[in-house]
Amino acid sequence: MFECRHAEQIEDVTPSAPGCEECLRTGSWWVHLRLCRTCGHVGCCDDSPNRHATAHFRSTRHPVIEGYDPPEGWGWCYVDEVFIDLGERITARGGV
Numbered sequence: 001m002f003e004c005r006h007a008e009q010i011e012d013v014t015p016s017a018p019g020c021e022e023c024l025r026t027g028s029w030w031v032h033l034r035l036c037r038t039c040g041h042v043g044c045c046d047d048s049p050n051r052h053a054t055a056h057f058r059s060t061r062h063p064v065i066e067g068y069d070p071p072e073g074w075g076w077c078y079v080d081e082v083f084i085d086l087g088e089r090i091t092a093r094g095g096v
């Protein structure tokens with residue numbers, strides 16, 4: 001099994017918005033949310049029409065997101081393409 005080389009870079013973040021930042025701005029919708037564990041960006045998943053979480057990774061190279069709608073206890077590394085067990089380090093639902 002592959003290991004994620006970015007586990008040490010996972011930060012405790014504050015979610016940037018109550019839903020996908022870009023979708024809230026444009027009035028779009030999403031299926032599930034993904035939280036960036038580098039900067040706290042909230043984006044929508046690949047089942048959503050706009051796939052903002054993946055777009056965020058492409059533009060920022062922030063490697064690790066968390067399943068966040070609701071917090072599901074797992075992370076995903078875009079670089080290594082592996083799931084990460086976040087254990088106790090899941091982010092509580094919230095946002096500004």
Ligand SMILES: [Zn+2]
Pocket residue numbers: 003004005006007063077078079080081
């Ligand atoms: Zn990784």
Ligand SMILES: [Zn+2]
Pocket residue numbers: 020021022023029030043044048050051052053
């Ligand atoms: Zn979105």
Ligand SMILES: [Zn+2]
Pocket residue numbers: 036037038039040041056060062
């Ligand atoms: Zn980010």
